[in-house]
Amino acid sequence: MRIFLVIPVLAALLTAPLAGEAGAARAFVPPPLFPQAVLEPIAFAALPGWAGDDHEKALATFRRSCAVLAKKPDLVTPPRPLFTALRPICARAVRLPKKPGDAAARRFFEREFRPYIIAALDRPEGFLTGYYEPEVEGSRTRSDIFATPLYARPTDLIIETPPGGGPPTNKSGAFREVDGARVPYFDRAAIEDGALGDRAEVVAWVRDPADAFFAHIQGSVRVRLPDGEVLRLNYDGHNGQPYTPIGRLLIERGLVPREQMSMDAIRAYIAAHPQEGRDLMRQNRSYVFFRVARELGPEDGAVGAQGLPLTAGRSLAVDKAIHVYGTPIFLDAELPTGPDGASQPFERLMIAQDTGSAIIGPARGDIFFGAGKEAGATAGRVQHPGRFVLLLPRALDPARGHAPLPRPRPPLAAAVSETR
DSSP, X not given: OOOOEEHHHHHHHTSOOOSSSTTOOOOOOOOOSSTTEEEEEXXXXXXXXXXXXXXXHHHHHHHHHHHXXXXXXXXXXXXXXHHHXXXXXXXXXXXXOSSOOHXXXXXXXXXXXXXXXXXXXXXXXXXXXXEEEOEEEXXXXXXXXXXXXXXXXXXXXXXXXXXXXXXXXXXXXXXXXETTEEEEOOOHHHHHTTTTTTSSOEEEEESOHHHHHHHHHHTEEEEEOTTXXXXXXXXXXXXXXXXXXXXXXXXXXXXSXXXXXXXXXXXXXXXXXXXXXXXXXXXXXXXXXXXXXXTOOTTOOOBOTTSSBOOTTTEEEOOTTTSOTTOEEEEEEEESOSGGGOOEEEXXXXXXXXXXXXXXXXXXXXXXXXXXXXXXXXXXXXXXXXXXXXXXXXXXXXXXXXXXXXXXXXXXXXXXXXXX
């Protein structure tokens, strides 16, 4: 029989009741570990591709996250149980040899964690997309060729902080003050029409408005300057307006068939229909601001939300309102990552190190594929279902007797299709 752990119940079970008669008040119950999610226990041996994965590379990525976990507090106060449970595991990971070998790395993950399939309450499978770091031609100064700006964070931008402190969530707003009152920040169309004025510095000028648009979606960009220098730009805030996937609009309007939708298809439409393409991009009211990432070397990936350079094929963007950065998550999916977009198994241990405004839900992930056109082509094809297997620290593992199992749940409802 399949046993589903309803996470709000699990959180309550991990908090012991106070002594007293029946019906007495219970101890404070912390926020659930994974709101609106279910977990299903599974064995490592039952994970397709687990034995053949590169565990040593996954461990190296995990240890980078551990360096941040050791130095910085959790995003919320008090710290989440998963954050607290990861810290001692990280301490043991640091004590391993620098290159422990794949067998030792695999034993480490199997010893420290217990795998659970995680899914939303209303669908049995998760959903995966891909992202990358674009590289475009540009300049530090405006010219007839390079006339599209990439802006730094405006001086009047106020990003809402959630109750209890911590950084903004995926659903946080962004504001400016007008006559002492907060109003929503300018949307994409207003910014493109010059609403920022002198409130924001231009960090680079690029050739094509579509290049700027896709840099906003990816959250980072490499700008190759005329002298050959590469300027690394990273996310430094957003305007708080809703994100609208324009690929979905092209499908709904019958302009691109669903089965042919990709980032290349979107670019092709915009290039072939300049005015319609400009209007289409404005339908996505969200807008991103950048900073110059001087700390990055040429070989470093883009900086993720955890504050680390991302690792191509190992870093995963997740919903930070649900997941803790540094959490290992095994993905089991069929993705178009083969030659010429051929479908092939993607069975790989990832580390949660980033987030995104469109990444919402317990089994919603965005795979970082690296930098450049090839990575972009691969990332742009990925809009597929997949199974998410959370590696839960054994200190929180109810299967080892740390908490009783709740009653079995009935099978989940059928999955609902989703387009980014």
